[in-house]
Amino acid sequence: MQFTEEQIWQFLSEVQDPEVPVLNILELGIVREVLIKNDEVEVVVTPTYSGCPATSMINMSIRLKLIEKGIKNVKLTNRLSPAWTTDWMTAGAKEKLKAYGIAPPVYSKTNQDDLFAKPDEVPCPHCGSGHTKLVSQFGSTACKALYQCEDCREPFDYFKCH
Amino acid sequence: MENTENNQLNYLLHLADTSMILGQRLSEWCGKGPVLEQDIALSNIALDLLGEASHYYELAANLQGEGKTEDDLAFLRNERDFKNLLITERPNGHFGDTIARQFYFDIYHVLLLNELKKSSNSETAAIAEKSLKEATYHAKWSSEWVIRLGDGTEESHDKIQKSILDFVDYTDEMFIPTNWEKALIASGEMPDITTLKDKWTTRVNQVLEEATLTVDFSKSRKLIGGKDGKHTEALGYILAEMQYMQRTYPNMEW
Structure with missing residues (x-):
């Protein structure tokens, strides 16, 4: 070789x-x-x-x-096991996502099994405000959810924790 | 020996068929969802289920060892060979019907995969580990919709209440083992599904209570047979549409 x-x-x-x-x-x-x-x-x-x-x-x-x-x-x-997790994304990847307008995964500590757990609190990738809401659990691709910023009003994709 | 292998093959096909038929059903919503976001949600869930199914089919094809592929198993078997749970083939109905069917299935799916990931078969365990994350996410979505519709307007409440009652008859099949399942449970090769019923009922009731909905599971007519190939009239129509291309143009590839 x-x-x-x-x-x-x-x-x-x-x-x-x-x-x-x-x-x-x-x-x-x-x-x-x-x-x-x-x-x-x-x-x-x-x-x-x-x-x-x-x-x-x-x-x-x-x-x-x-x-x-x-x-x-x-x-x-x-190779399916161990299953892929967003924890395997590099720190640099998170910065690149943010610059691209996609909020990176926030590594939620919430119990994944809890059906009534509140959605992840995700800062807006455009204006940085923490005042955002989940619009839809499912987005344009399997790995994304849809959020909207309540301050700058921009909708944005969130690379969801997995 | 041959019998044991048959049982294992049956089980893989049952897991695969169940996820594929439900995925196929959900994909019928594509372009017709009540709002864009939920149309996308339904398609996303369908995609996860089809992905899970294709992993099981791959294992089944390898086990069968006749040179067949996952596509042969999905597209060239007949109705009586399919082993999916009956609930997965039932028609979509209105959005509330689809949500009720999905909710019952998702809660079961999560509990099942949680056991299956401890399986002595490392390949099945890996698929379960992978799919569990996705199924948990689905369960959150369908539970939330049950609550939103149940505790919503008078009309949405009445509609989802009826849907929740309509699918009860199909829920027992998840927990009643067939003869070949009994053999696999006895040898520890698949989770004992009879033990999942109580957990399932508790979780389902927790959500229904929040949704101001009521159901009496003891009134279930306990419709079973899907795992042994005895289906409702709905399955043939699904297969006719799904298998049309492969049967009309044998060996075609995209």
Whole structure:
């Protein structure tokens, strides 16, 4: 193999999330492992949501990126456990999301099993106000909820805790 | 040995069919939801369920070992081969009906996955661990809607009250094991669903009370049979629509 593991990780950092294009897949925290065996590179990926349509697209982008770099033998492995959590997103990713107008996950301490738990308190990514309300638990993609700022009145996406 | 494998295959298909049929049902709302946000919510939940189903189908196809894929299992089996819970195939009705059906299922789904994630089969456990997070989120959404409609206007209260009563007959099936399930429970290969009933009733009642709704579960007609392939007339129509393309153009791919 002409590449080191470190170089492979570098290549993977060039693969963007198709639905949140400001993040790459390392910042998203879905690449769990890179294994090099002879001339084969195996990339272990943990999907964000079970039915996320971006999953197969991300797998294809990883394959294409590595082929582009001259690695012909690429193996992609899906690993479900431990389940992906927004805690695996990097600190830098949160800043990038905010700059893009998406409120990053707030790492809620609320009990996930509590049916009557109050929704996460999310600061507005536009004006920074903490005076916001949940409009809908479900947003434009599986990973987002819809909020609105009560001060600047702007609606915004929230990358929900998972 | 062969029998044991059959039971395991039945169970995977039951889990897969249940999530897929409900996902397919919910996807019928796409573009027709009462408001845009809830239209999107229904499609999101449908997508999670279809994702969960495809993971189980993949395991089932591997276990079957006949070179079949998850698509073969979803698109080329007949009505009598489907093992989904009857409640999942019942028609959408109005928004309140869909919410009532979803609420009963979500509360059960969360309790089931919570047990399934401790399964000795690490692959099934991994799917359960993954799906549990999503199912919990669904349960919050449907519980909230039961409360909003029940404790809402007079009209919304009356409508959801009727929906909540209409689906009661289909809830017992979640907790009554078939013969092949009894064998799997005895060998510890699947959670003992009979023990989930009390927890389910407690959680359901907690929400119904908040929603000012009432139901008497002892009046349930206990309709069962879905897990053994005996379905209501609704399933055939779902399959006819869902399987049309694959049956008309065999081996087609997107």
